[in-house]
Amino acid sequence: MTLASPSLDLTSCDREPIRTPGSVQPHGCVLALAPDGTVVQASDNLAHHLGVSATAALGRTLAGVVGDAIAAQLEGELAGELSSVAGRPNFAATVRLNGGCFDVLVHRYDALLMLEFEAVQRTGVADFRHLYPLVGDFLQKLGDGDPVEKMSATAAAEIRAVTGFNRVLVYRFDDEGHGHVLAESGDGGLPSYLGQRFPATDIPKQARELYALNRIRLIHDANYTPARLVPPENPLTGALNDLSFAALRSVSPVHLQYMRNMGTMASMSVSLMVQGRLWGLISCHNAAACHITFDKRTACEQLGQILALRIESREMADELQFRLEVRRTMVDALAGLTQGADFIENMGNVFPQLLHFARAGGVAVVVDDRIVGFGETPGEAQVRALVGWLQANTHDDLYHTEQLAADYPPAYAFRQVASGLLAMPISRIHQHYLLWFRPEVVYTIDWAGKPREKEGDIPADAPRELSPRTSFASWRETVHGTALPWHPGELEMAVEFRTALLGIALERAEQMAELADELGRANKELEAFSYSVSHDLRAPLRHIAGFADLLMEAAGNDSLEKRQRFLKNIKESARLAGKLVDDLLSFSQMGRASLRPVHVDMNDLVRSCVDKVKLDAGGGRNIVWHVGELPAVTADPTFLQLAVINLLSNAVKFTGQKDPAEIRIEGRRTDTESVFSVADNGTGFNMDYVHKLFGVFQRLHRMEDFQGTGIGLANVRRIVERHGGRVAAQGALNEGATFTFTIPNILPST
Template sequence: MDNKDKIIIKQRVNSNIDYNEQIHIPNFIQDHGLLLVLQEPDFDIIQVGSNTEKWLNIPPENLLEQNIECLLDSEQIDNIRQNLAGNFVYINPLKLSIKCGNEVRLFNGIIHRNNGVVILELEPCENESATDFSQFYQLTFPIINKIQKSANLYELCEIVVKEIRKITGFDRVMIYKFHADDSGEVIAEDKQEDQEAFLGLYYPAYDVPQVARAVFSVKFVRTIPNINSQIVELVPQFNPLTNEPLDLTFSVLRGVSRCHVKYLDNMGVMGSMSVSLVKEGKLWGLIACHHESTKYIPYHKRVVCEFLGQIMSIHIPMREQNDNLDNKVALKSVQAEVIKIISESEDLLNVIKNIGNKLLTIVGATGSVIFLEGEYHKVGKTPNDAEITELLNWVKNQMKTDIYSTDSLPIIYPPAQEFKDISGGLLVLEIAKLQEVYVLWFRPEVSQTVNWAGNPEYPIEIESDGKMTLCPRTSFEQWQEIVKFHSLPWQPYEIEGAQDFKTAIVGIVMRRISELAKINLELEQSNSELDSFTYIASHDLKEPLRGIHNYSTFLMEDYGEILNQDGREKLETLVRLTQRMEDLINALLYFSRLGRQELHKSPINLNELIENVSEVVKVSKPDISFEIRKMDNLPVIYGDKILLEQVFSNLINNAVKYNKKDDKIVEIGYEETEEAASIIYVKDNGIGIREKHQETIFKIFKRLHGQNKFGGGTGVGLTIVKKIIERHGGKIWLESKYGEGTTFYIKLWKQE
């Protein structure tokens, strides 16, 4: 392919890029051994490496469709069957002898099943003696003893690299730890004195692509004795049973990616071995071994290295816990103190005041915000309220569990670049989702210098067909990068402290919720009793009041002629007062019934309802000139028709009543919402309501004018209107300009 068909892109890439190279199915093997694919149950040979003539003096085509009996005797075949059955005595490697022409050659047989076939790999060995368990024990026991005595992760790594280099004889042995962003760091190294040190250098994520990580996670040892060895293709190319490439994930001879060969060559490495380090089921790192010349490691030594890698993997979590032990102990002490304060408190706000800066110490933060009951309660350095609101709305959508953390907030949430000196890192706890209780902790940006083993901005070749090809780096010279928009990472023990804090806080929140539920129940019972009392009191008051009204009327009729003017006026006043008192009692009685009255809901044509109400209002006010303007096609709403007629009757009557203008106008219209609801408005050009009275207008018996102005009134009408709307699950509010008019808005649902 010509260079014009390639595009070189310089960019920072991660390990997730698809490089279109499936390293577990390369269709070839390395040439330091041979591979046979057997079909069960008879062990017929269906696929082989093309180098059988080199090792067995038999061309590959002469082995195909033959039975394994052409190479092995019945005892050796039985050993293979025992191995596949899981018999401990016959585990890999099996010592196999094969007659090759005039000589007998010895091999280590490594056997495994994969995708319905048996893969038998043969590596030549020098003698027939096998490494027994006592030799294995003598070799590994002193090392395990050292590992167990290691105090922290640093000592553990130092022991392992030294011992594995001693066992294998590699020029360099390193421990390479993966970080959260998939980049790697050399955290331990043992090497020849004249070699350049790699300790402390970072390697970009793409140095170990995800396809390679997937294999390392299940196949723990990988050896490449010679990167310049001849490629050994498989014959036939594909597995005859599936007509697909042979899966060599667990093969010891699996061919080496052409990219990896170039990569090692550019490093000056000819032989290599890697051992996987797995922590809690996830690839944590690698023991990487390099040699400047050809380096073959016998199978029994590879087993020892794999065993030590697994022993180290077991110890990694414990040794990581021992790192920064003093800091952890101090932190745990503060966390215990905070938990004690919380457990003895009944009020979350008091807790915040009492623990003060300890809220920051428990996770090593410099600022914190507790969002509770719609308010922000801050400690230390935090963004402003508007920035917190936007951040909290964003982070709610990011949270997959009840905790969220990042040490690169300005990168994944660009608005945070404006306050990176406060929040380069963020840790969030969701205490209660429905009640919206959150705790946010902040850490400032910490610019740091990272020493890379070569420029992390990596050239990638894109072929003319769009395929991406991995280009191995040509330089491993130290390259420095200033990393911005990052905070110090949140450590596992800090996140654990935050979770303990949540557990304690949830106790307070749940107690508070329980108390509120109890109070709500008591209020509900109290309101019910109050409604009953109001009804009974109102009903019982009407009888003596009616008697006073009647006797006063009788006195005026029977003794009006003998009473002087002053006496008659007093009786007339008494009659008016009793009538007003009865109106107030009737209104109160009606209001008390609203709380218990069953609603008879149905779809209501608002056009018809407004027309009916308008007609009644006009008939009731024959001496007043006014105009009612109704928007066409008012929506259909859902509710109790009789009660809603009363709502609009009250609002239209008030609009006419409280209006001094000659041209009195009442407008009725609506606005659609995104919800299944409509907002209906009743607008007038009347006297308006002063702003200071707009919050109290719906309170019972609240009148803004003297009882004789604007035709009097009980001061209960708008209270009843509000009660009816709320019983429908709706909402009522107003906008008004004093002297210009008032608009009442009612939100009502279109359906149940």
């Protein structure tokens, strides 16, 4: 594209062929060699520099253009690594030709080996030895804790010292692509732009892509006349040469006019790549034409790379510190949300942490019709209307903006307290939201020339003439209706916070479900308790009262033997009533007492239980005990012993009519749990009623036939379930019964 294209609109800047200009800057010349070593393309200023015309050079070998001695010198370099290098140019040699001195650069692209001959004023070879002390000195000047602005100022001063340019700027691109000047070093020969911004439109998209690809670019004279390539196309591909990596690549005529309008005749740019993206530029300007040799450009490029690495390190450290602080605040807030059952009340308790978490001016929680706010927030009616709009128009896990009125015009009325909004839906069904508000921050931007899009008399979509802007006079813009932007770390932590909130809600729901199950079980146990109180406990009390009346009526008339029988019945009834009360107390304790799990040798525990049950059974029974090898477990030994004694006592009781009675105790360990069983050859039970076995005061046999309170197996179940295990029973009438329980290898947290 040339300046003779006034009818094109600005959008065509992004389509200008800046990578394939078909020409080079004239302070050097170009030879393009095919794989067979012949020259297939040359710049039309070849005769001026090397004394051979471009057309005469075509078809010749390198020696035929530059002579045998220089060709031998270059071919020695090209025969090594450089011949295979693609991309950025590498230094090959410094040669003298046609009365001049040239730095020869080489790179391979588009199947061609590109040789660039840059004219230099010195007579000696390029000296790269100064690079090491320069880099070392620069590193020493950069402190570990220096902010980005200070490091940038140090780099600007170093690069101006190397190049001698009148002004060196370091600027970074913001999220909209505008360049903000962070640092400047100048000699006063050119205006200062420190602190000002350059509009994003100054650098089209494709130019930014090229900056990321080729990290350094020099324009030695804004008034140069380009030297065209002969022929214009690459003879091997039939397409225009891609000169992205050529040091001599010609630049857009529009940019040259931009430089002239800016009052700079020479410029150099060094790209600052941070975490794989174009973070900013080091931009060097000079009022007069100026050529910077390759060795000095290499030094500047190295300084730029070091600065970019230090910026990346500084930003990563700051980012990590920021995220740690946000996470610490989030954890504090979450800890406060688990204290009580009321969500609104819990939120109110942690409002200060929530404000700090999001660096907000106000926060509000909305749960159906309830709204509770803290800090500077819109009015209740405004919040309610805003939530209605959010529910109808936003469907993501988070909604955030620093210009709320742009999306929701009614917000203009309360922009002073809520120009920024971070909204978190807590429920997809109900109108439950957590809202953070950031106040309006009125600020000014100093532009280096008024951006085109700020021209109020020109429609934004109007076609415009393709020409560089002519004014760089400072223009100040005042921005309203905008809050501080939300940091990506804040947004990520907010998503985590929402997930944690949902986790708390889910845990509460599970606790409520578990509580409902426990309540249902407690109700059943209460019903059984009521029945026991009305029947089992009242029966012995009636016996006591009845036999006491008989004893009183028979006083003085009956024999001593009869009175003793009455007293024995009274004693037995009182004993049974007391046992019922004791067993009820034990059952209640099973649900309240804390477990104290330790390593338990089940062989020892069962052996002691068998001894106790034998003692209680007396010596008149013929009981054969079969005890297998049992695995060890981690459990509360006191509770576990009570469960085992209950099971063994049951086995002894229900084998009372067997001679011999056989009781078998076995155990085994699996990958997840230990399984134990107690089997007997006693009365057994009907499996139709197995579901009643482990209930409180449930019996499958008459109390007159087998004594007991009906609480023992209920205690067994409660003990085992407290350990996270299971109980089961298998039996048949008159064929015995087997009771099984499990203890997990890893106990649940209690």
